[in-house]
Amino acid sequence: MELFDGYSLRIEIVGIVVAVFAIAAASTYLFFTKKSKEVIKPYTPTTLDSDVGYFELVIKMYPQGRMSHHFREMRVGDYLSVKGPKGRFKYQTGQVRAFGMLAGGSGITPMFQVTRAILENPEDQTKVHLIYANVTYDDILLKEELDALASNYPKQFKVSYVLNQPPEGWNGGVGFVSKEMIQTHCPAPAPDIQILRCGPPPMNKAMGAHLDDLGYTKEMQFQF
Template identity: 55%
Template sequence: MDFEQLVALASSPAFIVTGGLILAGILFATVFSSGNRKVLKPTEWQEYPLVKKTQISPNTAIYRFSLPRESDILGLPIGKHISVSATIDGKEISRSYTPISNDEQKGSFDLLIKSYEKGNISRHFTTLKLGDNLRVKGPRGAFDYTPGLTGAFGMIAGGSGITPMYQIINAVLRNASDKTQVRLIYANVNEEDILLRSELDVLADAHPDRFKVFYVLNNPPAGWTGGVGFVSKDQIQTHLPASTHNAKILMCGPPPMLKAMKVHLDELQWPAPRTVSKLDDKVFLF
């Protein structure tokens, strides 16, 4: 075919229509295949700007960070966490956090951060202003929840250790076909320290046959009907599934608390957790 014949073909109505349809198809595929893009990269730090801060107590806030596009999702499997990095006093420091949002939230993600006096990264969050960037990498961690992983979860959380539990609880309960039973013991010092309490209570009220929560306080107010003091072996035995069941224990909280819980669980015939937990462990520590 010579040049004049090629020009004639390109100018024909059939070619114009066909070419236009092909171009439209390419554009359609490009636009819709790019929706819900997962942005997390396990080996590369990325920066996301702070767009909203919601103070929920004197030392705790929810920080919302924006993703590059409104249709983007973080791409974090249920049960995994992200690494957060900051340069503090000339040193690069990183810590792990579990977002309280999930991939149904597009264009942003939320971190619930309780600032501790000796916590380098948690105190760093309090210095962030709207528009400041946060360095993030992930997913991280050995836990990856899928329906049917176990028949029941017994959870023990302390303080901000509630965040991975909340993520998993939400994933279980929003799936009507997931029959996993969830029982949570959540320990804090004072009543005002109970993070996500209203959210947990709403979930417990909405799913009374699937999820129950038992609160424990060191300093309970008058009329308190929950647990008092430290989480005890009796409370674990009463409120969490037994080791003989098709169940797993998940724990996240301050190291002294976890150390005490390991003793209780050992006495209740749960296998000792490994130093680094694996997905198939009966007792998993975040």
């Protein structure tokens, strides 16, 4: 499926009959060789271990991106080398009472996967509070899916959108994610909560400073 400046890709796992991307928020490494040089890039699938036989990626396209250019040239039926999962974050059911999530752009993918893992497990009552920042409305990835989760699990999942350049009539957040937004939408500092963040480096740095100022300890924070 083509998005505003990206694609949602489904990749079939050939010759493997079990789910191999079962670790929520772990990265999958895609790679190909061009002119004797290997190009490799990590992506976080939006699918779970219950999605057997394939995995899906949401990918932003960049004019100078070598992997982006390769994806543009690929056609249905082409092969791509994959390895993984790999990552420092390994979610376990009930590890915290609540998550706050601060995402920017394609940084939504690990948040989406963790959120799905929580909400689709009837034994997991963890609450999730997501703040998702983008430049324009058309930049919002997975909006339909996020809104559906918020509608289907209103007691567990809340999502707040923030735009730098909002359209006329926009009633969400405007500008950059602020300390006030975090205080309003995320769980307060406590030993049984965690704030996850994933976005462009400047955003990650700013969010880390906000969280420190608001009293979130290092143990309460995780950056993908």
